[in-house]
Amino acid sequence: MSKSRNSAFAALLAAGLVAGPALAEPLGIGREALPEEIAAWDVAVLPDGTGLREGSGDVETGDELFAEHCASCHGDFAEGLDSWPSLAGGAGSLNDPRPVKTIGSYWPYLSTVYDYVHRSMPFGNAQVLSVDDTYAITAFLLYSNGLVEDDFVLTHENFTDIAMPNAEGFYPDDRPETEYVQFSTEPCMTDCIPGAPEITKRAAELKVTPTEEDGTPAGTLPVISAAADAG
Amino acid sequence: MSTDNNDETRNPSRRRFLQSSAMAGAGLIAGAGAASAATPDPLITEVQDWASVFGDPVDAAPYGMPIHFEEHVVRRNVEWLTESTASSINFTPIHALEGTITPQGVAFERHHSGAIELSKPDYRLMINGLVDRPLVFTFEDLLRFPRAMTIAFCECAANGGMEWGGAQLEGVQFTQGMIHNMEYTGVMLRDLLAEAGVKPEGKWIYVEGHDASSNGRSLPLEKAMDDVMVAFFANGEALRKEHGYPVRLVVPGWEGNMWIKWLRRIGVYDQAVESREETSKYTDLMPDGRARKWTWVMDAKSVITSPSPQAPIRHGKGPLVITGLAWSGNGKIDRVDVSLDGGRNWQEARITGDARPKALTRFHLDIDWDGSELFLQSRAIDETGYVQPTKQALREIRGLNNVYHNNGIQTWWVKEDGEVENVEIA
Numbered sequence A: 001m002s003k004s005r006n007s008a009f010a011a012l013l014a015a016g017l018v019a020g021p022a023l024a025e026p027l028g029i030g031r032e033a034l035p036e037e038i039a040a041w042d043v044a045v046l047p048d049g050t051g052l053r054e055g056s057g058d059v060e061t062g063d064e065l066f067a068e069h070c071a072s073c074h075g076d077f078a079e080g081l082d083s084w085p086s087l088a089g090g091a092g093s094l095n096d097p098r099p100v101k102t103i104g105s106y107w108p109y110l111s112t113v114y115d116y117v118h119r120s121m122p123f124g125n126a127q128v129l130s131v132d133d134t135y136a137i138t139a140f141l142l143y144s145n146g147l148v149e150d151d152f153v154l155t156h157e158n159f160t161d162i163a164m165p166n167a168e169g170f171y172p173d174d175r176p177e178t179e180y181v182q183f184s185t186e187p188c189m190t191d192c193i194p195g196a197p198e199i200t201k202r203a204a205e206l207k208v209t210p211t212e213e214d215g216t217p218a219g220t221l222p223v224i225s226a227a228a229d230a231g
Numbered sequence B: 001m002s003t004d005n006n007d008e009t010r011n012p013s014r015r016r017f018l019q020s021s022a023m024a025g026a027g028l029i030a031g032a033g034a035a036s037a038a039t040p041d042p043l044i045t046e047v048q049d050w051a052s053v054f055g056d057p058v059d060a061a062p063y064g065m066p067i068h069f070e071e072h073v074v075r076r077n078v079e080w081l082t083e084s085t086a087s088s089i090n091f092t093p094i095h096a097l098e099g100t101i102t103p104q105g106v107a108f109e110r111h112h113s114g115a116i117e118l119s120k121p122d123y124r125l126m127i128n129g130l131v132d133r134p135l136v137f138t139f140e141d142l143l144r145f146p147r148a149m150t151i152a153f154c155e156c157a158a159n160g161g162m163e164w165g166g167a168q169l170e171g172v173q174f175t176q177g178m179i180h181n182m183e184y185t186g187v188m189l190r191d192l193l194a195e196a197g198v199k200p201e202g203k204w205i206y207v208e209g210h211d212a213s214s215n216g217r218s219l220p221l222e223k224a225m226d227d228v229m230v231a232f233f234a235n236g237e238a239l240r241k242e243h244g245y246p247v248r249l250v251v252p253g254w255e256g257n258m259w260i261k262w263l264r265r266i267g268v269y270d271q272a273v274e275s276r277e278e279t280s281k282y283t284d285l286m287p288d289g290r291a292r293k294w295t296w297v298m299d300a301k302s303v304i305t306s307p308s309p310q311a312p313i314r315h316g317k318g319p320l321v322i323t324g325l326a327w328s329g330n331g332k333i334d335r336v337d338v339s340l341d342g343g344r345n346w347q348e349a350r351i352t353g354d355a356r357p358k359a360l361t362r363f364h365l366d367i368d369w370d371g372s373e374l375f376l377q378s379r380a381i382d383e384t385g386y387v388q389p390t391k392q393a394l395r396e397i398r399g400l401n402n403v404y405h406n407n408g409i410q411t412w413w414v415k416e417d418g419e420v421e422n423v424e425i426a
Helices: A003-014 A035-041 A059-069 A110-120 A131-144 A175-183 B014-025 B172-176 B189-196 B221-226 B391-398
Strands: A056-058 A153-155 A170-172 A199-202 B124-129 B135-138 B148-155 B179-188 B204-209 B217-220 B229-234 B248-250 B263-269 B291-293 B301-306 B318-327 B333-339 B350-352 B361-369 B374-382 B411-414 B420-425
Touching (some): A056 A131, A110 A131, A131 A153, A175 B391, B148 B248, B172 B301, B189 B229, B189 B263, B301 B333, B301 B374, B318 B333, B318 B374, B333 B350
Parallel strands (some): A170 B291
Antiparallel strands (some): A199 B420, B204 B263, B229 B248, B318 B361
C-alpha cells in the first residue's frame, strides 16, 4: 500500500464521501459525475418504475408517431412487415410449435418497452424520441396488443398500474436443479446404444448454407494436392 | 473437388506400397505421396523461384494479413438468419483453426446496431446509481488502474440455436462458430466499483454500451465482484473496433450477450433492470410456455472441428487426426471423449495444451481410418462432473423452442469418400 493511496483514501474519508465500511481503498482516479451527465446517460427504467420521468402520451398521438417513425418496419398496427419484428399479436401462442413472441404475448414488463424504445429505436436513428413521444408510442403499443382502449393516456403516474399478460411467465435459471444433477453422472463408455446409427436429419437436404461455386459449404478447405491459386 | 481413387495412390500404408508405386510411376501423381515416388519430384529437383530470388522486403506489410492461400479462413455470415446485417451475427472459421487462441481478425461479431467507431479521446465510462460517489472515467484514467489478465471464451447464447430443431447448416463454422477465445488484459470491475464505493443496498449492476442498441444487461453484484474484467487489450493488442474498441466487458463463462462492447455506463441498482436483452431476448422458452430468464452460464460443450463438413478427408485411409474444441462456463474441462460410431462406444481423447477455466480447450484423437463410414461425436466433461448432453436429452427437458444454450453433442457423418455431413442420428 503506497502512501499516496492511503492519503487519497484518508481525504475521501475526511470529506465524508465514503460511507460505511469500504470494500477496497480507492485510488483517487476519475472525477465525480455531474447530475446533467447522469441524467443524459442513465435513462434505464426498472420494472417498479424507477427511472421514469414526468410526462404523458395518449394512444392517438402514439399512432401518429408510430406511423411516422416505426410503421415502415413494424407495420401500421405493430404487426411487423416482412421479417421485421412483430410487436403485437401471438397471444396464447407460447406453447405452439412456432410461438409468436411479442410485447403482448411474451414481454413481462412495460418498463422494458418504454426504456428500449426511448434509447434504441427507431433502428438506425435512435434517441430522437422525447419522453412524451415515448409515453405515447408505449400507449399505442398497449392498444395494438389489445391491452387498453383507444382513449388511454399513459403517464408516469399510472405507468406501473399496467400489468403485462406474461408478467408471470419467467423464472430464474433452474439448470442446477433440473439439468446439472441429471447430466453429472458417470457416462457410458462401451456398448451404450444398441444397433447401428440411423440418420434422422441431414443438413445437406435443406441446402440453406452458403456455398462455394463447386457446391461445397462456404469456406471449405482447399484441396492441398491441387495446384495452388496463383493469386 | 475430387476424393476419388487418387486417394488410394497417396495411401501411406505399407500394404499399399507396391500399388502406389505403380500408379505414381504411371504419372498419376506428382509431388504428393510420402510412401514412394518412381519419378523425382520437380519441386525438389528443380530450383524454385523462392529458393533463388528475393521475397517481400520488411517494409512491405507494417501490419500483415494472412497469406492469400488462407483466404478461406474468414468470418462468414448467413444472410437469411437476420433481417438486417447491422443487427446480426457472423461466424468464426473454427473448422480451419488450431490451438485455442482465436485470431482477432476472424473472431466472430455480433452487433445489435452495427460496429461503432469510438476513439480513446472520445471515450467516457460512467459509474452511477447506488454508489457513494458517481464517477466519470476517461480512457487515460482507466490505464492507471492495476491490471489483470484472463483467457476466456466468448460464446454467443445463440451459438447452435439454429440446430435446435434439427440439422440445418453445413459446417462447424456455422453450427458452433459464434465463439472466440482471447487473452485479455484490463482492470477488474471490482476495482472500478471500489473507486465509486457500492452502497450496501446495491445488489445488481447494469452495464450498457455506447452504441445505439446499448445492449444493457443486469449482472448480480457477486459476479461483478468476482471475475468480471473491463478489458482494453485482446491477444496482445487493443480490442478490434468490432469487438468493442476501446473498452469491453469480459464476463468469464457467461453468455456472450453480457460481454458489453464499447462499455459506457455501469449503473448500480437494488434490482435487475429486466432490459430488452434479458426479457424479450436471452430468455429461453420451455415446453409449458414459460421461459427461463437469467440463464447466464454457458454449459460444457465440445465439437470436432476436423473432420467436419468444411474439412473433409481427402488423404485416404490410414492415419487421421481428429481435432476439436471443448469448453465450459462452469470451470475447466476435465476430459473429452470421442465416439466413432455415433455414441455406441467412446474413447478418451488427449487434451493438448492447458485446460484453463472458462476457456477454449483443444483436444485430439489420432486414429487409423479404414475408410469406412464414421459417426463422429465428442463429449466434454468439466470439473464439476457435468457431462455434455445429447441434443435429445436437452430437448426432453426443454422442447424445441429454447432458441439459446444449445450445447448438445454434434454428430458428423463421415462417408466412405471422405465427405462429411451434419446429421442427427437415432
